Amino acid sequence: MKPLISITCIIFFLSCAAQAPATGGPKDISGPILVSVIPIDGSTNISSDTKIVFEFDEAIEPTSVKSSISIIGFDEYSVKSHRHKIIIEPNSAWPENSVMEINFSRRIRDYQNNTMEKGHQFIFSTGETVPQGYIIGELENFNLEKITQLLLFSWPISDSSTVVKTVEANIDGRFEFLHLPSDKYIIFATESRSTDPSLAIQQNRYGMIQSNYIPIDGNQNQKIHIYMDEPIQRKEIISVNQVNPQFGFIKFNDGTENEVLFSNCQHCTIIEDTLTISYETENRLERYSIGPQSFLFEAKLDTISPTIVSKYWDNNKYILHFSEPIKYSDSLNFESQIDSVWNSIPFNIVDYRDIHLTTTEENEFRFWGTHITDLYNNQFQDSLVEMNISELILSEEKTNLGGNLKGTVTYKYINEIVVEAESITSTESTFDISTDGKFEFKNLEPGKYILKAFENRNIVNPEVYFSGIWRPYKTAATYSIYNDTLDVRARWDIEGVNIKIENFLEE
16 A cells, blocks of 8 residues: 555645646736747847747746747747747748748736737848838727737738738737838738738728838838727628518618618619619718629519608608608698698608608698508508697707817818817717818817817718728828817817828828
């Protein structure tokens, strides 16, 4: 029995000495910090079997390492991690007279699941030189809770373009592309882990540069900034739901739907039992066309009467919204009762489905449904309709207790500038479009404001910043954010504010 007891004791002793994260003391909330690299970053003439050793200030969680490290253009290497160290070595040999660029993701973490505050780029060469150009930049309007990935491409882009290099922004939004050879570059920033901007731009917040490209010549360096903004989704048609052969609904992949009158559809073609349809629509930055797509088309018999699906006020007109397009006879008349006397109400039909009543009175009105039919002559469900017009609630005029704000924007080579005053309290914005660089906001609600000025390049809505489009490639608009918040007070004037827009990498 003595040998068995001895072996058991040895196993117990070894298990007590196993690696484990430290316990006790204050809670660890900081990620690992790199403290040394051997050989040093930028080393040249390294031997073909050199082991590259990275040492951190604390133990690294091993499962976070391998997927967080990549070497551009080289796959024949192995990665080992042991406590505070990560060791990278070639499977056989580093390529001769070549540059090896190693990227560390911020996703490397410690045993408390804290990730690094910044990613790292390292470069080594088995030859005599390494590239010396670099781009440093800063993100604005980025999400602190997300890791933003930056993709570097050579200019011009094409369908066959591939990523030259990827880095991640630090927790403060700063990033670097180091050791760049002479070339012209494009940067795309995304909160996605995808390296395909065409997909990432539709699903995740993103940012683009404000010039056609960023030139690097020799050891040249460039400084840039990128504004992160919302995705620009492009909808797809998933179905066309017919009500009858004249009318139906187009359903999109985002859950929305739009009405379509087939007889008045410029982009609809019906051949036998096939409907081919294209649809013109827009997102916050662009107008685009969906389709053409084909769907089964049925000659349905419509026997359902039109109904009123909603009633509401809009710009001092009372709207009756019907379930489908309607026709009306010359005998149709709307009447309201005032002091027991019925008087005609002026009306008109808008977009086939809405009847607009010109009235401001809250009272009873009536019409004869027999004079309203759908496109298949199905009569309105009730012969005589009597109902009450709901109360018109007028918005109260705001008391003039705001402040005024005036200033100028300094810029070059831009036709129009949009100046945005955003309330920090309500996040609501007021806009002024300037053609001469001067702007003025009157009667702003008291509070603190952030001022932003940007080039007017949005054809859909000038009040929305143009953050760029990947396909076809369109650069983001130039912009500037005023460096101080402004405190607007009632009956006070703020003057002399100047915002300077730097024309990014002018050529």
